Amino acid sequence: MSTPRKTPTMADVARLAGVSPMTVSRAFKQDASVSEHTRSAILEAADRLGYVFDSTASNLRSQRTDFVAVTIPSINNANFADTVRGLSEGLKARGLQILLGYTDYDINEEERLIEQLLRRRPEAIVLTGGRHTPRARRLLENASIPVIETWDLPETPVGHVVGFSNAAAVRTMVDHFVSTGIERIAFIGGDADRDTRGTDRRAGFIAAMTEHGLQADRLIAAGAPPISMREGADAMGRLLNDLPDTQAVICVSDLSAFGALTECQRRGVDVPGQISVAGFGDYEIANICVPSLTTLNPFPREIGTRAAKLILDVLDGHQTEPATIIVAPELMRRHSSR
Amino acid sequence: MSTPRKTPTMADVARLAGVSPMTVSRAFKQDASVSEHTRSAILEAADRLGYVFDSTASNLRSQRTDFVAVTIPSINNANFADTVRGLSEGLKARGLQILLGYTDYDINEEERLIEQLLRRRPEAIVLTGGRHTPRARRLLENASIPVIETWDLPETPVGHVVGFSNAAAVRTMVDHFVSTGIERIAFIGGDADRDTRGTDRRAGFIAAMTEHGLQADRLIAAGAPPISMREGADAMGRLLNDLPDTQAVICVSDLSAFGALTECQRRGVDVPGQISVAGFGDYEIANICVPSLTTLNPFPREIGTRAAKLILDVLDGHQTEPATIIVAPELMRRHSSR
């Protein structure tokens, strides 16, 4: 309409409403003791001016930002999205928002992201994974806010942990196959250094096989994370070509496992008749594809709600020692395995 | 280690380095004219103290936040994630970060989110979708920052637009089927008010069918967005039961379309022999499932890169009029249709 006037401030609202800026400030909070009459006059004035509260100023003065920083590897992953949802709901009661950043599965990117996030002075920070660059670790240790590592069980946590051992989880799957008499088991994925959880899963596979006295040499690389369905299919193709007597294959995630299933479909390889296939994550696709996919459910939302509760306990001073909360994945037996 | 000392400030760094706070401030920027000697002394002092730059203060004083707010319906959607990626890359050259919020496909939630985001004073705001509550519209109009609506073609845009007509996109699919002689076409999804894009797609379906002189009464509801694979499967079940002579079905998204495909698999219904199935989005699954899925590719990343370029042009003053950039979806013919 008019000239691009400057954004109105509390002082403008105060002037129009005939009160002091302090009263406007109080009117914009919940618990503030402002008379109903004054408050509505203020809100009306604010509305007339198109005033929008400036949280940059509020944050600086009050030294509180009311948000929790969260890093996830990718914004396009149903598991991490569920963890964020759990966090979000658990924190919203306390008026805490979430500031989300994604690392692209790269701990160097994570370091940059952590610094960016800490510059905004979050009340707490939640990380996916327990491996960080040395500098990232130092930043976190110095931050003097609660630090929660999730989806992992680091040997030396920075602070609190809500997670599980990826190696132990895959061991569960190996044990399951071995208990049904299967011995020639392959693993797809987890070759890239970047994917710390995938690497842990592969290490768990090797350890478990070795303990069972079985060969752990059927390892099929499948590219850098996030490992796609296509990469799972390609890896399955190589496995079927090179090691056709394989009885079962454990994939680093449900997405690659589904790709593997489609490769079997295309080749007319019967699953689980000729080969059993397992994934990780219990994504929606695992329960609806044909055959449905045997997998491990890591309870992503539970991880989020537990982390949220932990943050509130720490901020309230109810939790002073570093906590380690284990949310153990559960085997989901379905039709892709015998 | 020691008592939880206060977070160090620039003044602390300045004292330790023996310079003024102003010089520290300059040392932390790129183009600042600080001697190499001084700069390294400052950075070392900062490191010793574990200093982390406080952007809340910087933002307030400089009246610049260097971030762009982005709202997406869900953090777990490969299409929106790709748009964010395109935005992210396009803005990073200019040092602009992205602050992401999700609306859960709800325009009331969007209104709350927009206000939260505007309080943080973003340099621009990118929205998914072109339907907003009246208050959200007012907030956006008053914000005096560039507003970009995406993934839609609103009749009366708030500001700039980078998107396409969802109705026209579905018309493309209907035309395709009709051109191959198919007449009894159904539509799955888009019944909920909440899903504005889904509703637009359904409306486009009805309009296109009507124009072809065909019946547009094969409409199968599939729940609220995000419509799951399971809901797609259930809807397909109902369609096969109630309208078994249907020749083709267009699903509101690839995910529901894949669910529909699995239902056909479970029932032994041949696709595309007995029925053709189409989706929307060209998600990865569309190209790998068996049979692969005929769908529309909306070029999500392109939407993001175009929006990023537009934002930079507007901020630079190279673009003063509201722009409307159309990124038209493209038909991907695959094996789920004849």
Add this chain to the structure above:
DNA sequence: ATGAAAGCGCTAACAG
């Protein structure tokens, strides 16, 4: 190349 003074818009702290 560096410094001093002032102030961004809000709210803690202390009145009354």
Add this chain to the structure above:
DNA sequence: CTGTTAGCGCTTTCAT
């Protein structure tokens, strides 16, 4: 219930 004063930690502006 409302107001006054001061200042959060930076950076703009003007010096030198």
